[in-house]
Amino acid sequence: MIRFVGMAAAVLLSGVAGALYQASRVEPRLAPADAVAGSPVEPGRSAPPPAPIDDRQLDALADRIASRVSARQGLAAPPAPVEPKAVPAPEATPQQRAAAGRAGDIVDRALSRGSLSPDDVRALRELGPQLQPAVQEALRMKLIQALNRQELRLDPRAGLP
Amino acid sequence: MKPLFASFAGLIAFAGIFFAPGRSLAGLDYGPLPQTGYCYRYPDSSGGCGGTFTGFRLDSDPNTYAQVSTSTWGNGRYFYASYRGIYVGCAVSPYASQDLKNQIEKLPLFKGQFWISFDSSGYCTDIELSQASYYQQ
Numbered sequence: 001m002i003r004f005v006g007m008a009a010a011v012l013l014s015g016v017a018g019a020l021y022q023a024s025r026v027e028p029r030l031a032p033a034d035a036v037a038g039s040p041v042e043p044g045r046s047a048p049p050p051a052p053i054d055d056r057q058l059d060a061l062a063d064r065i066a067s068r069v070s071a072r073q074g075l076a077a078p079p080a081p082v083e084p085k086a087v088p089a090p091e092a093t094p095q096q097r098a099a100a101g102r103a104g105d106i107v108d109r110a111l112s113r114g115s116l117s118p119d120d121v122r123a124l125r126e127l128g129p130q131l132q133p134a135v136q137e138a139l140r141m142k143l144i145q146a147l148n149r150q151e152l153r154l155d156p157r158a159g160l161p
Numbered sequence: 162m163k164p165l166f167a168s169f170a171g172l173i174a175f176a177g178i179f180f181a182p183g184r185s186l187a188g189l190d191y192g193p194l195p196q197t198g199y200c201y202r203y204p205d206s207s208g209g210c211g212g213t214f215t216g217f218r219l220d221s222d223p224n225t226y227a228q229v230s231t232s233t234w235g236n237g238r239y240f241y242a243s244y245r246g247i248y249v250g251c252a253v254s255p256y257a258s259q260d261l262k263n264q265i266e267k268l269p270l271f272k273g274q275f276w277i278s279f280d281s282s283g284y285c286t287d288i289e290l291s292q293a294s295y296y297q298q
Contacts, residue, residue, distance in 0.1 A: 137255065140239065144250045144283035147241060148206040153248055156226045158251065160241060 031061075089134055099130035107139050111146050115153045124161035186228045189295035194273065198227060200244035200270035207247050209278035210242045217242065238265045240277055240285065251279030251286075 092100065106123055110116045128136060143160060146152035152158060196226055198217030202208030210227060217227040227242035241250030253265050268275060276289040292298070 123256050133255075137252075140252060141283055144239065144241070144252055145206065147250045148202060148208070148279070148281075148283055150202075150248055154241060154243070154250075156228065157241065158227050159230060160239060 089132055092132055092135075096130055096132055096135075099127045100132070100135045103127045103131060103135070103139055107142055110143070111152060114151060116143065116155065118155050118158035118160070121155070121158035121161045128161065178264060190297070191295045192297060194293075194296040194298075198225065198242075198244065200227075200242050200247050200249050202247055202249055203281075205281040207279060207281040208247075208285070209276065210240070210244065210249060211274070211276040213272065213274055215272070217244070221245065222242070222246075229265065231266050231269060238285075240265065240268070249279070251283055254284045257284070261285065261288060264290065 046127070103124055106120050106127075110120050131139075139161065143152060147154065191233075194213065196213050196216040196219050198210070198212030198220055200208065200210035212227075214227055217230070218224055222245045224246075225242075225244050227240070229240045231238050239250060239252040241248075245251075253261050265285065267290060268277075268288065271290050273290060273292040275291070276287070277285060278287045281287050
């Protein structure tokens, strides 16, 4: 059955190919020469010589072209990437400073021991809401960098805070 | 003209027989997805991990594991793993592309093969999630 369908498809395709071949052999009809538009010169008459352009006109033309090109380039160019403005973090409150100090001590003790215990992680999580995002980011990166230097081991049950 | 037509018809018949599929075959089938996991690191502390979470769990070293965490607080997108005595981890920088953030957020639910690499500062640099038709889904 599949072979029969394949044969039928081949016959159909060959017919289509033949029709396309015949169509491609038809010569294109050329437009008559007198139908070409845009020629202001009448047959049998020569065109008047163009008026000479002086330097001032040339300069003005060059300026116009330059301004148009620069305007187009300005439109085509993608907008310059906007650098994210660093939003200054609000000054830490005394509570935040105290929490940052305690969290820093926990991280330093863990690094000196070479392991971050589940108790450390729990304590850091509890301090987390009191820490500024930048402080938490810095402490987390300190732990990860120590991990990658093989100076710290995590307890998989607690992970990273 | 008649012999020409006959040869043309013969050619079509040959093409039909030659090009018709005799029997359809399925695509590549390499069987179940290989469940492996591995990590490596370079002396500058950059490196990477790849495989599946199941692969990490099935590793011969009982201390091998991989974990990914995402949190809405702070820079809470990070991955870490222990693989046969190597400890590695990385966080997606808060200034990283949205693409990278989207990728790590898909990772906790992902059961296919993943690949994650990180630089010497501990930031994740690339996260690839991959599914392939030639493994049983």
